[in-house]
Amino acid sequence: MVFWSFLYEQSLTQNVLSWFLFFYGVVFPILLLLSVLGLKGFLEITRYESGKTFLYKLNPLTKIIFGVVVMIVASTTIWWIGAILTLAVMFLYFTLTNGVRKFVYITILNAITIIGGTWGIAPYTPTSILQMVFPNPSSYTTVWVWPSYFTIMGYEPTLTLQALIYGLQISFRITAVLDSALLLILSTTTSDIFRMFSKIKVPLAVTFSILVGLRTVPRIFELFDTSIKMQFARGLGYNKPKIVNAFYFLYAGILAIVPTMVYLLRGAKNLAISADTRGFRAYNSRTSLVHLSIGKMDYIMFVIIIGLIVLDILANIYGFGRSIPYVGF
Amino acid sequence: MGFNGISGIVNAPGELPWELVLLYFAVAIAIAFLFGKKTGGLRGFSTLDLVYIGIGAAFSVVWEFYIGAFLGKFIPSNPFINVGFLGRLLIVFIVAGLVRKVGTGILSLAIFDILGDLFHYGFGGEPIFLIYESLTYGLFVDLLIAATGGQPFGISSFKGISRARGKTTIAKASSGSEEEEEYSGNMYKPIAYGLGAIEGAIIGALWAFPDPLFYDGFFKPFLYGGYVNWGKIIFTIEAFLPGDIIMGIIAGVLAIIIARAVGQ
Numbered sequence: 001m002v003f004w005s006f007l008y009e010q011s012l013t014q015n016v017l018s019w020f021l022f023f024y025g026v027v028f029p030i031l032l033l034l035s036v037l038g039l040k041g042f043l044e045i046t047r048y049e050s051g052k053t054f055l056y057k058l059n060p061l062t063k064i065i066f067g068v069v070v071m072i073v074a075s076t077t078i079w080w081i082g083a084i085l086t087l088a089v090m091f092l093y094f095t096l097t098n099g100v101r102k103f104v105y106i107t108i109l110n111a112i113t114i115i116g117g118t119w120g121i122a123p124y125t126p127t128s129i130l131q132m133v134f135p136n137p138s139s140y141t142t143v144w145v146w147p148s149y150f151t152i153m154g155y156e157p158t159l160t161l162q163a164l165i166y167g168l169q170i171s172f173r174i175t176a177v178l179d180s181a182l183l184l185i186l187s188t189t190t191s192d193i194f195r196m197f198s199k200i201k202v203p204l205a206v207t208f209s210i211l212v213g214l215r216t217v218p219r220i221f222e223l224f225d226t227s228i229k230m231q232f233a234r235g236l237g238y239n240k241p242k243i244v245n246a247f248y249f250l251y252a253g254i255l256a257i258v259p260t261m262v263y264l265l266r267g268a269k270n271l272a273i274s275a276d277t278r279g280f281r282a283y284n285s286r287t288s289l290v291h292l293s294i295g296k297m298d299y300i301m302f303v304i305i306i307g308l309i310v311l312d313i314l315a316n317i318y319g320f321g322r323s324i325p326y327v328g329f
Numbered sequence: 330m331g332f333n334g335i336s337g338i339v340n341a342p343g344e345l346p347w348e349l350v351l352l353y354f355a356v357a358i359a360i361a362f363l364f365g366k367k368t369g370g371l372r373g374f375s376t377l378d379l380v381y382i383g384i385g386a387a388f389s390v391v392w393e394f395y396i397g398a399f400l401g402k403f404i405p406s407n408p409f410i411n412v413g414f415l416g417r418l419l420i421v422f423i424v425a426g427l428v429r430k431v432g433t434g435i436l437s438l439a440i441f442d443i444l445g446d447l448f449h450y451g452f453g454g455e456p457i458f459l460i461y462e463s464l465t466y467g468l469f470v471d472l473l474i475a476a477t478g479g480q481p482f483g484i485s486s487f488k489g490i491s492r493a494r495g496k497t498t499i500a501k502a503s504s505g506s507e508e509e510e511e512y513s514g515n516m517y518k519p520i521a522y523g524l525g526a527i528e529g530a531i532i533g534a535l536w537a538f539p540d541p542l543f544y545d546g547f548f549k550p551f552l553y554g555g556y557v558n559w560g561k562i563i564f565t566i567e568a569f570l571p572g573d574i575i576m577g578i579i580a581g582v583l584a585i586i587i588a589r590a591v592g593q
Contacts, residue, residue, distance in 0.1 A: 042395060046448065064452055071453035075553075116399075177451045185447055193447075205371040205379055209440045210447075212383025213390065217448065220391045253396065258587070261420075264384050265427065265591045272377035280376055 008145040018146050035246075037108045039225040044098075045105045045182060047218035048189055051097035054297050055187040060196040062298045063188065067180040069305050073312045074176040078320040079169035081311070082176045086110065089179040096186055106182070110175045117171030122163040123155045134162045190214055195292050204281060212271070216264065223263060227256035335454060341550035343557035350547050357464040364431045364475060374436070378428045385424030386440035392416035394449045409568050417441070418536055418573065419580040422529060425470045426484050426584030427591060434470025438463040454552050461548060465539035473532050482525035482581045484588050525581035533577015537569035 008014045050056070055063075070089065074082035090110065093103040123146075127137050134140065141161040151157060188196075190211050197207040228249065237248035315321060339347045365371075374382075393413040401412035421441075425433050442459045446452045474481045541562045550557055 067451040068453055071451045075453070177453065178449060181447060181449055181451045203371050205374060206436070206440065208376075209379045209383040209386065209436065210443050212380050213387035213440055213444045214447065216384050216387035217391055217444070220388060221395075224396075250400065253400075258583075261388060261423070262587060262590045264388070265381060265587070268380040268384055268591075269377060272375070272380045275376050275380075 002141065002143060005142075011147075014145065015147055018144075018150065021144070022150075037105060037112070039221045039228070041105045041108070043218045043221040043225070045102060045109065046185060046221065048186060049097045050189075051187065053095040053097075055092065055095055055183065057295060057297050058187070058301060059292050059294055059298050060184060060188045060192050061199075061292070062294075062301050063180075063184040064196075066301060066305055067177070067184060069308050070180040071177045073308050074173045076312055076321060077315040079172050081315060081320065082169075082172040085176045086172055086179060089176065089183065092183060093179075093186075102186065106179060110179065113175050113178060114168065114171045117174055118164060118167035120167070121170055122167035123159055125163045125166055126156060130160070130162050130166060133166060185214070191290075192292065195288055195290065198286065198288070199292060204284065204286070208275070208280070220260065220264070223260045224253065224256050227259055228252040231255060335457060335552050338550050341557055343546075343559055344550045345543070345547040347547070347551075350543065353543075354460060354464055357468050361432075361435055361464065361468065361471075364471060368431050370432070371436075373430055373432065374428070378430060378433070381424055381427050382433065382437050382440055385420050385427075385437055386444050389417045389420045389437075389441045390444045390448055392420065394445065410572050411569075414540075415572060415576045418533060418576050419583065421466070421470060422482070422532070422577070422580035423584045423587050425474060425481050426588045429474060429479050429481060429484060431471050431475045431479070433474060434467035435463045436467070437470075438467035457548060457552060461539070461543060465543060466536055469532050469535045473528060477528070482528050482584045483521045484525070484585055521585060522582050525585045526578040527581070529577035529579070529581020529584070530574045531577070533573040533575075533580065534570060536577070537566055537573040541565040541569065 007017055070085055074085055090103065090106055093099055093106050096102050127140075130140070131137060142158050143161050143164065144159040146155050146157060146159065148157065156163070193214065194207055194211055197210065198204070202210075231252040232248075236252055237245060240248070338344075393416060397413040397416045421434065421437050424437050439459055439462075442462050446455060446458075450458075470481075477483075545562050545565065546557055546559075
């Protein structure tokens with residue numbers, strides 16, 4: 001029993017607060033995202049910037065292997081190992097160029113993912129699943145009781161502390177993988193990614209498309225940002241209270257989809273022409289002046305990777321293995 | 330733990346028999362190779378096609394993992410509307426309308442999958458997802474392109490079509506660009522849009538099946554040991570169908586409009 005239980009026992013406060021929670025819960029990450037991170041923040045944590053620290057010197061394949069191992073460890077061990085991994089990988093962002101800013105961005109992105117993930121999972125998790133982790137349903141702490149009609153939206157009748165913990169645990173798995181995946185993008189040049197894919201014998205045409213996509217992702221955020229700002233500059237939401245601004249922002253975002261797409265696709269022709277005039281696909285393979293090599297840093301990283309695998313095995317032996325069934329998300 | 334996070338569980342209760350799944354993917358790969366042989370495989374794509382596919386895949390990634398993922402939080406969690414997935418459907422259909430070559434679907438989904446791994450998932454579970462997504466969703470789009478003889482959604486080349494009659498039955502104002510006028514000569518407009526809508530609806534309906542059937546019914550237990558609930562699978566298919574069909578119709582029409590705007 002929680003001390004605010006009187007709030008959900010009264011029908012009026014229950015209804016008002018449930019709806020507030022419903023909107024607050026779903027809107028909060030978005031508001032946080034729009035106000036703090038902004039679309040420019042997305043641009044910044046999806047785009048390569050040159051740098052000289054050790055992450056930039058690693059072979060891209062090493063970074064991919066690291067990401068995969070982080071994923072395996074996070075998903076096969078108890079949740080707090082995933083949380084520690086998330087934190088550890090987050091601190092690696094300090095070593096990047098403009099590290100502090102990137103660390104702030106990744107922290108915000110993680111916070112949004114964790115809040116959004118927890119909120120997206122907890123109210124919908126039935127007791128039958130929770131029971132696999134917390135065997136005794138009668139000991140669950142009820143945090144909130146929804147009005148009965150909330151079940152139509154797929155909500156469970158009550159929100160328990162255990163469901164929240166479950167949601168939190170799953171979201172730490174997402175953040176660990178997300179952070180290590182972005183690390184590769186942030187610290188590897190597109191040419192190096194190209195070389196990496198060539199090295200593992202991915203066909204040239206496929207690699208080319210991947211790289212076009214890789215370069216386009218940050219650009220999409222930039223174009224979106226411009227398109228949305230232009231709509232505001234033209235008077236969207238002018239003189240309206242500040243509170244509804246977020247909704248205007250979303251509206252402008254939806255309107256920005258088609259123009260952004262048409263703009264990008266129209267520009268595609270120039271890109272294709274410039275690739276063709278440089279003799280793209282004249283031969284089946286490309287000669288490269290730079291060869292990806294495995295250096296000292298890579299060996300250090302391999303040691304860390306092996307350490308992680310050992311940690312995984314030990315954790316499983318000593319009973320810190322995965323305690324939650326993976327229900328997918 | 331298995332290989333790359335794949336548990337390899339094939340005997341979970343209710344799980345689709347692996348022989349059946351293998352058979353589907355064997356047939357799908359055979360079809361893909363047959364198509365590839367006929368059209369010259371990757372060589373059949375011009376550089377421009379590859380750029381379109383890359384941009385489309387990037388847009389799907391941005392939509393599914395960033396923008397759509399957050400927009401989706403405005404809607405209560407439900408199996409009927411999946412903002413991220415429906416956005417991907419729309420974008421892939423548009424790319425198919427622009428490139429119009431057999432293999433576009435498979436390649437687009439493959440690139441989307443790899444980009445998704447780079448930006449979000451990490452490479453865990455690969456190559457399962459790559460094979461699964463490109464040979465289900467992607468293959469369906471390619472079957473449409475093959476069945477329509479390279480004119481999905483009724484879009485054929487805009488070049489070299491003489492202007493005829495100049496029927497302007499659709500009142501909706503359009504850009505009035507040259508391509509638009511040339512296009513109006515090609516096919517009576519309501520028929521063109523109607524055809525696009527019908528084709529979009531059919532492929533949209535097909536897109537409702539793989540995820541519940543293959544993912545929930547086989548890959549989820551196979552990869553992670555998830556449990557199989559056939560009641561949920563059948564309900565999910567039924568719940569996906571209306572949204573996917575409606576989005577398919579919109580995507581079919583939008584593919585025509587965007588192909589025209591881009592002048593491809």
